[in-house]
Amino acid sequence: MSTPQMTQVEGYNFAYLDEQTKRMIRRAILKAVAIPGYQVPFGGREMPLPHGWGTGGMQVTASVIGTDDRLKVIDQGADDTTNAVSIRRFFAKTAGVETTEKTADATLIQTRHRVPERPLQNGQILIYQVPVPEPLRFIEARDSETRKMHALREYGAMQVKLYEDVARFGHIATSYDYPVMVNGRYMMTPSPIPKFDNPKLNGMPALQLFGAGFEKRIYAVPPYTEVQSLDFDDYPFEVQQWEESCAICGSDHSFLDEVITDDAGSRMFVCSDTDYCRERAQSNREQAQENEQ
Amino acid sequence: MTTMIDVRGVEKSFTLHNQGGASFSVLERAQLQVASAECVVLHGQSGAGKSTLLKALYANYAVDGGSIELRDGKQMVDITTALPRRILALRERTVGYVSQFLRVIPRVPTLEVVMQPLLDLGVERAVCQAKAEDLLSRLNVPQRLWSLSPSTFSGGEQQRVNIARGFIVDYPILLLDEPTASLDASNRKVVVQLINEAKARGAAIVGIFHDEDVREAVADRLVDIRAL
Amino acid sequence: MNSICEQPAMLNSDDWQDMEPLLSVQNLSKFYAPGKGCGNVSFDLYPGEVLGIVGESGSGKSTLLNSLSARLVPDEGHVIYRSEQFGELDLYQGEESLRRQLMRSEWGIVHQHPRDGLRMNVSAGANIGERLMAVGERHYSEIRQRAIEWLQAVEIDASRIDDRPSQFSGGMQQRLQIARNLVTHPRLIFMDEPTGGLDVSVQARLLDLLRNLVAQLGLSVIIVTHDLAVARLLAHRLMVMRRGEVVETGLTDQVLDDPQHPYTQLLVSSILQN
Numbered sequence: 059m060s061t062p063q064m065t066q067v068e069g070y071n072f073a074y075l076d077e078q079t080k081r082m083i084r085r086a087i088l089k090a091v092a093i094p095g096y097q098v099p100f101g102g103r104e105m106p107l108p109h110g111w112g113t114g115g116m117q118v119t120a121s122v123i124g125t126d127d128r129l130k131v132i133d134q135g136a137d138d139t140t141n142a143v144s145i146r147r148f149f150a151k152t153a154g155v156e157t158t159e160k161t162a163d164a165t166l167i168q169t170r171h172r173v174p175e176r177p178l179q180n181g182q183i184l185i186y187q188v189p190v191p192e193p194l195r196f197i198e199a200r201d202s203e204t205r206k207m208h209a210l211r212e213y214g215a216m217q218v219k220l221y222e223d224v225a226r227f228g229h230i231a232t233s234y235d236y237p238v239m240v241n242g243r244y245m246m247t248p249s250p251i252p253k254f255d256n257p258k259l260n261g262m263p264a265l266q267l268f269g270a271g272f273e274k275r276i277y278a279v280p281p282y283t284e285v286q287s288l289d290f291d292d293y294p295f296e297v298q299q300w301e302e303s304c305a306i307c308g309s310d311h312s313f314l315d316e317v318i319t320d321d322a323g324s325r326m327f328v329c330s331d332t333d334y335c336r337e338r339a340q341s342n343r344e345q346a347q348e349n350e351q
Numbered sequence: 352m353t354t355m356i357d358v359r360g361v362e363k364s365f366t367l368h369n370q371g372g373a374s375f376s377v378l379e380r381a382q383l384q385v386a387s388a389e390c391v392v393l394h395g396q397s398g399a400g401k402s403t404l405l406k407a408l409y410a411n412y413a414v415d416g417g418s419i420e421l422r423d424g425k426q427m428v429d430i431t432t433a434l435p436r437r438i439l440a441l442r443e444r445t446v447g448y449v450s451q452f453l454r455v456i457p458r459v460p461t462l463e464v465v466m467q468p469l470l471d472l473g474v475e476r477a478v479c480q481a482k483a484e485d486l487l488s489r490l491n492v493p494q495r496l497w498s499l500s501p502s503t504f505s506g507g508e509q510q511r512v513n514i515a516r517g518f519i520v521d522y523p524i525l526l527l528d529e530p531t532a533s534l535d536a537s538n539r540k541v542v543v544q545l546i547n548e549a550k551a552r553g554a555a556i557v558g559i560f561h562d563e564d565v566r567e568a569v570a571d572r573l574v575d576i577r578a579l
Numbered sequence: 580m581n582s583i584c585e586q587p588a589m590l591n592s593d594d595w596q597d598m599e600p601l602l603s604v605q606n607l608s609k610f611y612a613p614g615k616g617c618g619n620v621s622f623d624l625y626p627g628e629v630l631g632i633v634g635e636s637g638s639g640k641s642t643l644l645n646s647l648s649a650r651l652v653p654d655e656g657h658v659i660y661r662s663e664q665f666g667e668l669d670l671y672q673g674e675e676s677l678r679r680q681l682m683r684s685e686w687g688i689v690h691q692h693p694r695d696g697l698r699m700n701v702s703a704g705a706n707i708g709e710r711l712m713a714v715g716e717r718h719y720s721e722i723r724q725r726a727i728e729w730l731q732a733v734e735i736d737a738s739r740i741d742d743r744p745s746q747f748s749g750g751m752q753q754r755l756q757i758a759r760n761l762v763t764h765p766r767l768i769f770m771d772e773p774t775g776g777l778d779v780s781v782q783a784r785l786l787d788l789l790r791n792l793v794a795q796l797g798l799s800v801i802i803v804t805h806d807l808a809v810a811r812l813l814a815h816r817l818m819v820m821r822r823g824e825v826v827e828t829g830l831t832d833q834v835l836d837d838p839q840h841p842y843t844q845l846l847v848s849s850i851l852q853n
Binding site for chain 1: 675676679680683698701702704705708709710711712713714715717718719720722723740741
Binding site: 369 | 625628783784786787794815816829830832833836837839840841844845848
């Protein structure tokens with residue numbers, strides 16, 4: 059369902075940012091790719107959106123996007139939420155690029171809160187919007203100290219968070235923004251995606267870029283890089299599971315959202331990844347038609 | 352006879368810097384030799400330096416000159432020049448000091464207070480406890496007090512606990528700083544027995560006693576401190 | 580009051596002859612301004628030894644402690660530490676990562692204010708467990724078991740394991756800080772006025788606990804205190820500091836009972852007798 063290419067609006071440079079800025083951000087990205095998981099500071103620019111609406115991801119997208127790219131933007135797995143729609147339109151207008159809602163067709167995917175269910179391919183780039191890039195922040199407020207902890211690989215304190223979970227809830231209750239170790243070296247926050255998505259980061263064929271607009275940090279996971287979720291030997295990492303299946307496509311293996319359907323509290327579970335759900339529903343219908351014939 | 356303590360030419364003066372720098376000499380060229388199985392009682396007027404000498408023998412006071420050698424096995428160790436940890440090692444197994452005052456450690460029960468020096472030497476707990484109980488019984492410390500901290504005891508009870516503690520280890524050298532002061536006659540007799548037992552196992556003993564009867568019961572030699 | 584019979588027990592004192600110092604300090608100096616800091620300090624600390632640094636506020640005690648424990652780079656001098664893992668180290672010649680590694684494994688630091696040494700926003704169990712996790716322990720049940728053992732060792736009820744330190748009294752917080760430090764079995768502990776902020780009644784308990792732990796574990800300790808009673812109870816040896824300089828050193832009871840330097844005499848005579 060790709061939309062036809064729009065013409066770029068007058069008065070703005072391609073993809074909004076000036077070329078100098080893009081070069082600066084690309085240098086930061088290159089460094090981030092070279093040191094997987096390491097947070098590279100960059101001179102973040104003001105974007106015509108408030109912080110917290112994905113300005114970090116947008117600056118990364120603006121710096122890597124080209125005229126022949128096809129952009130998909132998702133928010134909570136959906137292509138049709140306000141944030142996703144406005145960012146998609148922003149690039150359609152300022153870069154005149156083609157946009158799509160299909161994961162398979164996209165060359166660039168800017169995301170907030172989810173990794174698409176459909177496995178990504180080498181050549182695709184997944185760009186995460188990151189609110190708080192520092193995984194050690196909860197335990198150490200000083201930036202000078204967290205930098206040192208990363209430099210010296212002092213990550214024992216990070217385990218404290220998981221310890222507290224098990225002590226309080228009997229299991230590791232952290233379910234979003236679950237810390238990972240990248241390439242056996244740097245501790246990284248995968249941004250507030252559900253830990254359900256963490257295994258997808260490991261060895262992903264696509265390039266993963268992370269942009270934090272407010273704290274002005276960029277980090278990256280190059281294709282096929284090892285990404286391990288922290289855990290204890292006796293409390294291993296586990297992802298969420300549902301007893302229900304998707305009410306629309308019947309999927310029993312994707313990340314489900316609970317939807318309240320009426321005032322009586324009726325509810326149903328549906329795939330959070332709208333593109334994946336539609337694709338499955340469509341192939342279900344085709345299957346059914348074939349069977350009828 | 353083996354020489355256990357060898358004091359030569361010891362000088363000791365005190366300078367009170369905060370009282371106009373007043374300085375007075377207490378020991379001048381002091382000499383003293385004590386053999387094993389010998390009990391020497393220091394004699395002299397109050398202020399003559401008996402206690403100062405005894406404290407110097409324990410390295411509790413520093414001296415200005417001369418040497419103080421204590422036997423540690425086959426070796427003589429000059430405690431006026433030895434390193435602090437060497438002196439601490441000597442105090443653990445070689446030289447004991449018994450005064451009439453107990454320094455109370457809060458919360459520690461009497462039995463533990465008495466056992467501690469022997470426990471520190473790595474002796475089995477049961478052995479330490481048996482010996483401590485024996486000493487406390489002999490010194491008439493009622494059994495019901497053993498599990499309590501001596502911090503609440505009367506002065507006399509504390510003193511006897513301290514004596515039990517002082518005799519728990521069979522030190523080859525024993526320094527006794529008026530341990531019998533203000534004890535009643537029956538307990539004084541127990542202390543005399545303890546001293547004589549220590550002497551019998553070969554300990555070299557230097558003591559200060561005000562009671563004439565104790566002095567006579569234990570002393571092999573009286574040494575006049577002014578004549579040192 | 581004559582108190583010389585009561586000396587802190589020293590483990591290992593048998594081996595005094597062959598032992599090498601754990602820490603050798605050579606001409607250490609750190610000055611912020613003339614007279615502010617510490618100058619030209621040298622000493623050896625042997626395994627199992629407790630060294631007390633005494634002196635009034637501003638005498639340079641804490642500056643010295645920070646320089647010794649790799650938290651403050653000195654202007655001059657060397658601190659040589661014989662490490663179990665890394666052999667002989669000249670602390671300030673080596674990498675910072677090494678110093679920090681020592682700090683969470685072979686060393687412990689007990690701060691005067693528990694909040695400087697504890698994480699107030701995580702549970703007591705996590706506070707103790709952190710050092711274990713920092714040295715690679717990844718088995719939750721094991722970490723929790725060790726935390727319980729150490730809570731008991733410092734006389735905190737095991738049922739408080741999931742409470743935050745902010746719910747503890749001052750004395751309990753200080754004992755928790757000690758447990759947090761000792762869980763990795765360090766060899767050398769630095770203490771800065773560990774009883775400083777506590778009520779007298781609470782102090783006694785803490786002192787007694789410290790004294791026993793130090794003897795049982797054969798710890799080497801450098802303890803800064805202005806309280807001579809604390810020094811007498813814990814330290815084998817004293818170093819008296821005044822205006823950034825060491826004015827007197829020696830056996831604890833010798834320094835306190837027969838002080839030589841005018842300043843030490845003043846310090847000792849200023850104590851109220853009871």
